[in-house]
Amino acid sequence: MNQAIKETAFQFPGQTGFYKGKVRDVYHFPELLVVIASDRISAFDVVLPKPIPYKGQVLNQIAAKFLAATADIVPNWVLDVPHPQVTIGKKCEPFKVEMVIRGYLAGHAAREYKAGKRSICGVSLPEGLKENDPLPFPIITPTTKASEGHDEDISKEDILAKGIVSADDYAVLEQYTHALFQKGTEMAKQKGLILVDTKYEFGKFGEEILLIDEIHTPDSSRYFYADGYEARQEKGEPQKQLSKEFVRQWLIANDFQGKEGQRIPEIPQEFVEEISDRYIELFEKITGDRFTKNTSNHLSEDIEKAVNEYLTKLNQP
Known part of the structure; x- marks a missing residue:
């Protein structure tokens, strides 16, 4: 090593x-x-x-x-x-929001849905979804960009009302986010993967809006293996995935979710x-x-x- x-x-x-x-x-x-x-x-x-x-x-x-x-x-x-x-x-x-886009009900969105919420970041979700089901269409669920501590869910309406991003710029961010997710989905499919959800960050260089930071990595994205996806959903089995969700699950199993008073477990x-x-x-x-x-x-x-x-x-x- x-x-x-x-x-x-x-x-x-x-x-x-x-x-x-x-x-x-x-x-x-x-x-x-x-x-x-x-x-x-x-x-x-x-x-x-x-x-x-x-x-x-x-x-x-x-x-x-x-x-x-x-x-x-x-x-x-x-x-x-x-x-x-x-x-x-x-x-x-940088814009002070992260553009999270989801094609499936997984991770944070699934935990919110399981807790009874049917709206995430102002976006309505239908009844009857199971964890890891495809959403009717990809949805953007932005978060605030915290310099330290937790990023927080925020709606498009709040972003615009608080002046965090202008309406014109936000329209470009939405367009870019959907285009990138479509391209990422196509590239993943060619490799036998499903791009489940991801996030993008943008900034301005002069007046030009640029994509910044990283994209489509295991830190910013969740992937499922396409092979066997439908069979696992039908049986209610966990999906085989490539992301750092397995790290989160190990921490949860060891009583850590980043909450106040919790101690990070020793990692062997x-x-x-x-x-x-x-x-x-x-x-x-x-x-x-x-x-x-x-x-x-x-x-x-x-x-x-x-x-x-x-x-x-x-x-x-």
């Missing part, structure tokens, strides 16, 4: 700021962002104590592939991927390795590519060198 990156603390020439997200370390420059995908893992909006080897590489490389594959549909922020765990792109002003090394293997499985399944582990024992030094080389090249006349 490689030397997993839990956090970074670089000082790059020209750097103007630093932000540590749940998973990513973001280095700010006047018009650039250098985003390092760490090996941290979060669940229930809490960062778990142990890093997961190769997770950052998996996320960064899946995102790079899908951002490139959707660039003709939606313009995005990426300028270069100089290292398996690094993306450099345009520094956008065997489970850390299982998480790593599951992330690699998803990479290979969803991309169709073989995953090549970056086995360097000098990840931090390699990342720093790759970023510095990019910055040097950028500043050459």
Whole structure:
């Protein structure tokens, strides 16, 4: 296993700021962002104590592939991927909402439905649905973008009423979200998968709306295996899925859902390795590519060198 990156603390020439997200370390420059995908893992909006080897590489490389594959549909922020765990792109002003889109009743939506709710983020749901059933059509259920703590469900109406996003911009976000989900669904189907739900984030670079962050990764998306899906639904069996839902289920089974007063359970090394293997499985399944582990024992030094080389090249006349 490689030397997993839990956090970074670089000082790059020209750097103007630093932000540590749940998973990513973001280095700010006047018009650039250098985003390092760490090996941290979060669940229930809490960062778990142990890093997961190769997770950052998996996320960064899946995102790079899908951002490139959707660039003709939606313009995005990426300028270069100089290292398996690094993306450099345009520094956008992010919208303070995440555009969650769901094609199936799963995860958070299923838990809300089971609790008796028939409306999520202002979107009505029909009676008689079972967990993991397809929805009549994909629905957008936005959340607020919390800088720390929990993201909160919010309706389109509240977003517009509170002026979080203008009506004109929100119409573009909706259009882009549906187009991306359709493309992601088609690409998943080609690999024998069902894209169940996912989230997209957007920002503005000048007046242009760009897709930012990652897309269609196991941190931002849920996938079911298409083979056997209908039979499992008919029998009321859990779906075979590729996402980090299995991490959430393990935490729930160990009495943790990120609620006040709950302690994060100790994660055994065997489970850390299982998480790593599951992330690699998803990479290979969803991309169709073989995953090549970056086995360097000098990840931090390699990342720093790759970023510095990019910055040097950028500043050459």
